[in-house]
Amino acid sequence: MQRADETLSRAKDGDQTAFADLVREHQAMVFSLAHNFSRDRGTAEDLAQEVFIHLYQNLKSIESPAHLKYWLRRVTSHRCIDHARKQKMKTVSVDDTPEPAAPATFQDSLMTEALRRIVATLPEKPRLVVTLRYQEDLDPTEIAELLEMPLNTVKSHLRRSLTILREKVTRSLGEINV
Amino acid sequence: MNRFDEELKLALRREEPSPDFTDRVMARIAELQRQEKSREKTDWLRRLMQFFQPPQMKWAMAGAVAVVLLIAAFGVHRSRENERRRLAEIAEGERAKEQVMLAMRIASAKLNVAQKKVYETASHEGESK
Numbered sequence: 001m002q003r004a005d006e007t008l009s010r011a012k013d014g015d016q017t018a019f020a021d022l023v024r025e026h027q028a029m030v031f032s033l034a035h036n037f038s039r040d041r042g043t044a045e046d047l048a049q050e051v052f053i054h055l056y057q058n059l060k061s062i063e064s065p066a067h068l069k070y071w072l073r074r075v076t077s078h079r080c081i082d083h084a085r086k087q088k089m090k091t092v093s094v095d096d097t098p099e100p101a102a103p104a105t106f107q108d109s110l111m112t113e114a115l116r117r118i119v120a121t122l123p124e125k126p127r128l129v130v131t132l133r134y135q136e137d138l139d140p141t142e143i144a145e146l147l148e149m150p151l152n153t154v155k156s157h158l159r160r161s162l163t164i165l166r167e168k169v170t171r172s173l174g175e176i177n178v
Numbered sequence: 179m180n181r182f183d184e185e186l187k188l189a190l191r192r193e194e195p196s197p198d199f200t201d202r203v204m205a206r207i208a209e210l211q212r213q214e215k216s217r218e219k220t221d222w223l224r225r226l227m228q229f230f231q232p233p234q235m236k237w238a239m240a241g242a243v244a245v246v247l248l249i250a251a252f253g254v255h256r257s258r259e260n261e262r263r264r265l266a267e268i269a270e271g272e273r274a275k276e277q278v279m280l281a282m283r284i285a286s287a288k289l290n291v292a293q294k295k296v297y298e299t300a301s302h303e304g305e306s307k
Contacts, residue, residue, distance in 0.1 A: 044195070
């Protein structure tokens, strides 16, 4: 924790190497949020880059490593929604998305891929709520604070999304112990 | 947490971006810094140009135009005054010349009369001798 504090402090003083360390430390989180939201690696990398450049320009306002994590999650979430609105992203139907490459453990990977594709068909906000819940392991209260959304709305998005996901996965893969 | 939750966690787990991701971010930041530096260099020129743009320059421009108009009006007035003085001097000279000519004509006439009288006096003296 002290090391993270030092890295942040050095980055704030203009140390480029320290800033690169911050990028390396958080790039998986930022990129994955964007990737799980958009299901497109190129778009996700572009969004993640923009988030880190925005961070560089606003580094002085970051107070602590925990604040940095919160800030990155928040900015990435908003960027994802903005991007989706700008692009007027069509929700991808399960049938339209490409089939995954041949998996190693066939049944698990099929399930994983099916879930990813079905999550991508959810509307923007429920998709983001599900991503933050299962990728970042945030509880509904934290998600509500991050997305400035009422707690009940978050819970309802989660409940409804999980029902939809269960139904679609069952339909897509058949009854396989879901 | 049930099996479905576990499956979702697995499906949405964190993944790393391309290996050169950090380098690309840092390259973009370096590029932004270069652009900022070059913007700072041309900033003084931009500020100068801005000074000459409305609305900041409105009153300064109006003042400058008024000063130029005043100088031009003063110049025209001076030039006309000089011309008037020159013409007056010429007229004065002409008048003086005419007076001199008149005086010379009067003097000449007087001399003629005197000369005539001298000749007449001389011829009378010769006859009486």
